[in-house]
Amino acid sequence: MKSEDNNFTNANLDDAIEALSKNLYLESPDLWIEFQDKMGDKVFDEMVLFFAAKYNSFSIIAHAVENNLINLDSPSRNKSYSTVRDHIISVAKKNKHTRVCEYLTDPNSLISDSSDNTSAENTIEEEVNQTDVFIPKFTCPTCNTNVFESGYIVSTNSIYKFSKNEKTSKKISQETLDPVVCCNCNSTIKGITPEKLENLCHVHSCSKCGLDLKTIGIIDKLKMEYDKGSDKFIKKSASYHCSNCDNKISDYQKEYFNL
Numbered sequence: 001m002k003s004e005d006n007n008f009t010n011a012n013l014d015d016a017i018e019a020l021s022k023n024l025y026l027e028s029p030d031l032w033i034e035f036q037d038k039m040g041d042k043v044f045d046e047m048v049l050f051f052a053a054k055y056n057s058f059s060i061i062a063h064a065v066e067n068n069l070i071n072l073d074s075p076s077r078n079k080s081y082s083t084v085r086d087h088i089i090s091v092a093k094k095n096k097h098t099r100v101c102e103y104l105t106d107p108n109s110l111i112s113d114s115s116d117n118t119s120a121e122n123t124i125e126e127e128v129n130q131t132d133v134f135i136p137k138f139t140c141p142t143c144n145t146n147v148f149e150s151g152y153i154v155s156t157n158s159i160y161k162f163s164k165n166e167k168t169s170k171k172i173s174q175e176t177l178d179p180v181v182c183c184n185c186n187s188t189i190k191g192i193t194p195e196k197l198e199n200l201c202h203v204h205s206c207s208k209c210g211l212d213l214k215t216i217g218i219i220d221k222l223k224m225e226y227d228k229g230s231d232k233f234i235k236k237s238a239s240y241h242c243s244n245c246d247n248k249i250s251d252y253q254k255e256y257f258n259l
């Protein structure tokens with residue numbers, strides 16, 4: 001753990017820890033005690049990041065990542081996810097915390113942008129209001145609607161335990177089950193999982209095959225038109241395509257990649 005002395009000097013981080021602490025207290029005093037212990041020991045593990053993602057505590061996540069307090073690519077304790085990163089992204093996605101998602105997907109995209117993170121909710125509002133938004137697509141094989149528009153049902157298994165403090169049964173964990181059901185025709189969609197659908201939502205994923213464009217690459221197609229005056233072909237327009245399936249990338253993705 002490097003720069004230990006500086007870890008808690010950031011006022012935003014302190015505010016974020018306090019805000020998350022309050023949320024956890026309301027959720028379960030047992031959880032709150034565990035969280036307080038971890039903060040006392042300056043431990044930023046998967047559990048801390050899980051709740052930071054759930055409650056949109058951007059500062060906490062950025063602090064853990066930028067100070068290498070956690071290896072996001074280590075195996076997740078939740079068997080549904082292969083890495084801590086996948087798990088935390090999934091939580092942020094479920095709670096529609098776009099900024100956390102994009103940061104975890106590519107920390108460089110938002111690095112050193114953690115000064116105004118207490119207004120992260122506003123950032124999400126702004127993103128939602130953009131007209132030129134990347135819209136993922138997955139067609140239900142039964143009714144042919146885009147499930148991202150018609151909706152899809154994901155089931156979860158929740159585990160409850162009795163809380164001595166609250167004298168009631170409290171949810172201690174939740175995991176997502178694989179089958180996805182189309183809201184439009186009510187049929188189970190074979191060959192897709194909630195995780196795969198989430199991958200399709202990432203701005204850097206191909207909207208057709210879902211592969212990560214940053215890994216597989218894109219193809220730059222240049223249209224040349226014949227110009228009578230100069231008796232030459234001149235560059236007319238360029239378009240960018242997924243190198244795996246040739247699907248044209250959207251204007252929003254073009255902007256995102258600075259093409």
Ligand SMILES: [Zn+2]
Binds near residue numbers: 183
């Ligand atoms: Zn359907």
Ligand SMILES: [Zn+2]
Binds near residue numbers: 207208211
């Ligand atoms: Zn593709």
